[in-house]
Amino acid sequence: MKTRPPGGSAPAKPCVTLYFAIYRKTLTVQKTILRFPFPTDDEKDCDLVGHHFSATDARTGILQVLVHGNSYDHRYWDAGRVNGKDYSYVNYMVERGYDVLAVDLPGTGDSGRPTGDGVGFDHVGKALSEAVTRTRDELGQVDKIALVGHSLGTILAVYMQARWPIADVLVCTGVGFSSSLLPSPYGPGVRENALLDPYPSVAPDLRREVFYHAPGVDPNVVAYDNEVLRTSLPRRLWADSIAIRNDPERAGLSRIACPVLIQLGEFDPVLPGSYADTERDFWPANTNVTVEQVDGMAHCLNLHHDPQRGWESIDRFLRNES
Template sequence: MTLDIQGEPAYCYTGGKPFDAALPAVVFIHGAQNDHSVWGLQSRWFAHHGYGVLAVDLPGHGRSGGPALGTVEQMADWLLAVLDAAGVRKALLVGHSMGSLVALEAARRAPQKVRALAMLGTTYPMKVSDALLASARDDEGAAIDMVNIWSHSTIAPKPASPGPGFSVMGGARRLMQRMSAINPDRLFYNDFSACNAYANGEAAAQAVRCPVLFIFGSKDMMTPARSTRTLTGAIAHGKVVQVDAGHALMSEQPDAVLDALDAFALSLETTPGP
């Protein structure tokens, strides 16, 4: 589904089902140098089990037009505009890495629009090393290779790849390379800079009153467990689930991530809202 947001196309994958705003809405937000496809299993499952799904491509990523937005705050405003354009009154926001910050900031700006938050591979502050920022700026291909290695806990998920004949690491690398080809204007540097500069996370977390789920990869080197204490401490009511994966947990452990999200979504049906 493509929406018009301020004169630019905003693409939302709906999981193979027409989007129905009358259903409970689940909105998936990808991370840096990615697009909606990182949510392939999770978005399709929810769409075929009674939910209205929007897996967005942020501006300048995937099929969405316009320049990439330079701050988490701008991305959050764009996301809220997408919800309004799609007729979504309230949604479960599911964000990975940079997308988790976008979801958190959207909840700060419009708490009445957010039914619950699921934050995967998240941390705050989400600082990026000077060396990696410089590589993303000056040699995006090298930055892609480095991040792809650091985001995965193994070359081949054990006991086997979730998709026979499919390379999890290879697919992730090609996706990031495709994002570079679609938008050659230093997209990775833009996204990393937005994560690095975001300064509202602690205040936003302290303001959260809706149900929250954290899903962390136990072998995550990009947002390791020790770095998550600010967020989990500020959102003390949040539930924490760990899966045996690195930062790319949706592809390394797709079923475990789906199980956690499904259980969380079901809990919302029996828990009164804030």
């Protein structure tokens, strides 16, 4: 790994709807599903769902809030085992003392399903900030919040932190604001055509081509991803992510003051690691920003061979900033 150093409505209490135990190595982890109703532009409210996984080792006092990207739900962070190898970021982190809240964005996973134009970044950013605040208060023993995003989730995390600054540290993976300098990795007109559908997704062949670096991934993982993990989401969220990524002022980059770690895959056509220095220049000079290239990977950093390389770096960063 190569590193380049710094250069509404009344709040509702979370409703616990399900408890169950998950076997992880030799440790039992409690998982709790939390529902947070929030207003939309539709005629009714929508539930934002978070999956809370309890730390299994001595607590660090850090709650990681995980925000997935386009064509995924929270399982991007908890993909499980394929061919005997564990691709769960959640497993890795709870075993190191972190509490984790992995979110299903509206229209995905267990969250409510608004219309395709019923929710945007403003709705979700505010709802998620309130959900994190209430979760922190309910849990207790939380000293710091780490907001961790992937791809679209990264753009949402930045937008949210600029307006509702709840995080003490920010981790951005799979995209940056210098992505605006590059053409769409999907090819001309593909995104525009996809956005005609109220609930678009990324086609399996494009996911295979854009999300993965073939020499660095198990083909069975790619097949599992396309057959099991692939989802759609409200088009307004995708459209917002593009517009905000292309406009750092609208994103609120100048207002980001907490420490930031950015991870870019070496072969990611969305934003390759070679753009690390360029990406750093988009961020405030007086903010502690570190940009890393994760070697041998493309867009989906959690699903390539040995994803622990990137996870170790995130763990180290969070401990150093705690």
